Structures are given as C-alpha cells and as structure tokens.
Amino acid sequence: MIRCPETGRAIPTDMKTDRETFRCSAVFFARTYCKICRISHEWFAKEAWVHEPTEELRKAS
Numbered sequence: 428m429i430r431c432p433e434t435g436r437a438i439p440t441d442m443k444t445d446r447e448t449f450r451c452s453a454v455f456f457a458r459t460y461c462k463i464c465r466i467s468h469e470w471f472a473k474e475a476w477v478h479e480p481t482e483e484l485r486k487a488s
C-alpha cells in the first residue's frame with residue numbers, strides 16, 4: 428500500500444510482493460494509478476508498506 432500524497436488515503440499498489448522481497452528493495456521506485464486523484468503517483472518502496480491484514484492475528488495465536 429502507499430499513501431496518496433493528495434488525499435492522505437491508503438491506496439493499493441496492485442503489486443503482489445511478499446514482505447521480505449519488499450524489504451530488500453529499499454530503493455525500489457514505482458508508479459501507481461490512484462483511483463481517487465485519477466492520476467499516477469510516483470512512490471518509493473520506503474514510503475510504502477505491505478498490507479497484511481491477518482498478520483496481527485497470526486502473532487496473537
């Protein structure tokens with residue numbers, strides 16, 4: 428996920444990457460189409476995060 432610089436809302440990057448791969452690509456640069464602004468935002472991997480909704484549940488159990 429990345430944070431939309433215009434609205435501050437989280438938007439999906441539509442990239443399927445696991446956390447370890449993501450972490451190793453610190454200088455990774457990409458462009459994602461923002462459906463909110465209807466333009467493409469450029470972003471760096473360090474500004475983005477991997478959305479893993481079940482991670483906290485796994486840790487707790």
Ligand SMILES: [Zn+2]
Nearest residue numbers: 431433461464
């Ligand atoms: Zn946007």
